[in-house]
Amino acid sequence: MKPLKQACVTVHGHLVIGGEPDGKPDANIQFDSCHNEGKLSFGGALHVVNGLTMRSGFVMIQDSDSAGGGGLYIRGNGLHQTGGKVLLKDCGSDGSGGGLLIDSDDGFQQDAGDISCIGCAAAQRGGCMAITGRAIISGSVDVKNCSADLGKSPAWFGVFPVESHIAHV
Numbered sequence: 001m002k003p004l005k006q007a008c009v010t011v012h013g014h015l016v017i018g019g020e021p022d023g024k025p026d027a028n029i030q031f032d033s034c035h036n037e038g039k040l041s042f043g044g045a046l047h048v049v050n051g052l053t054m055r056s057g058f059v060m061i062q063d064s065d066s067a068g069g070g071g072l073y074i075r076g077n078g079l080h081q082t083g084g085k086v087l088l089k090d091c092g093s094d095g096s097g098g099g100l101l102i103d104s105d106d107g108f109q110q111d112a113g114d115i116s117c118i119g120c121a122a123a124q125r126g127g128c129m130a131i132t133g134r135a136i137i138s139g140s141v142d143v144k145n146c147s148a149d150l151g152k153s154p155a156w157f158g159v160f161p162v163e164s165h166i167a168h169v
Contacts, residue, residue: 005038005115007047007066007073014077015048018031018056026084027057036066039131042101044091051077051106054084061099062089067094069101069130070120078106078133081113088128090119097130098122098146107133116142123151 008031008148017027031045042045044064052074061071071091079102088099098120102108109129120129124130127146 002043004034004036007036007043008034008043008045008064010043010047010049012049014050014053016053016055017059018054020029020055024147025061025154029057029059031061031071032063034061034064034071036064038065042066042068042095042103044070046072048072048074049076051075052079053082053105054079054086056083058085058087060089061091062087063091065092068095068103069095069097070099070122072100073097074102075089075104076106076126078102078104079108079110080106081108081110081114081139085114086116088115088117088120090118091117093124095096096126096148098123098127098148100129101126102129102131102133105133107131108135108137110137110139113139115140116144117146118144120146122148124148144159 034045044066069091127148
C-alpha cells in the first residue's frame with residue numbers, strides 16, 4: 001500500500017459533528033493509524049479547511065501523525081465545542097500540535113465538552129495542542145504524558161484566559 005501524502009480525511013468546508021439534543025443518535029467517529037507523510041501536509045487523520053463545530057458524540061484519533069496537527073488540523077473558523085468528547089491518543093507531529101493544531105484567528109472556543117490528549121508529542125511546540133488564535137475554555141482539557149521539544153510547556157502552545165480549566169496529569 002502506498003503511503004498517504006495527505007490526511008486520511010479532508011473536509012473542504014465546515015464540519016459539524018453531532019446533533020442537537022433531539023434524541024437522534026450521536027456521532028461516533030474513530031481513526032486509527034493514519035500516517036500523513038506529506039512534508040507540508042497537515043492533519044494525520046483529519047484536515048478541516050473551514051472550521052469544526054463539535055456538538056455531541058465521540059471522536060477518537062489514535063496512532064496518527066503528520067507535519068503539523070498529528071491527529072487533527074483545523075483552519076478557517078477554528079474549533080467551537082459545545083459538547084461531546086475528543087480523544088487524541090499517541091499522535092505526533094514533526095512540527096507543532098502533536099494531537100491537534102488549530103491554525104485560525106478564531107482559535108478555540110469550548111463552551112462545554114472534553115478534549116483529552118494521552119501520549120501525544122510534537123517536535124516543536126504543543127505536545128497536546130497548538131493554537132495560533134485565541135482560546136476560551138469552559139469545558140475540560142485533560143493532558144497526560146504529552147511532550148514537546150520546544151517551548152516552555154510540553155502540553156500547550158497558545159494564549160489561555162484565566163478561566164481556563166486545564167488538567168495536566
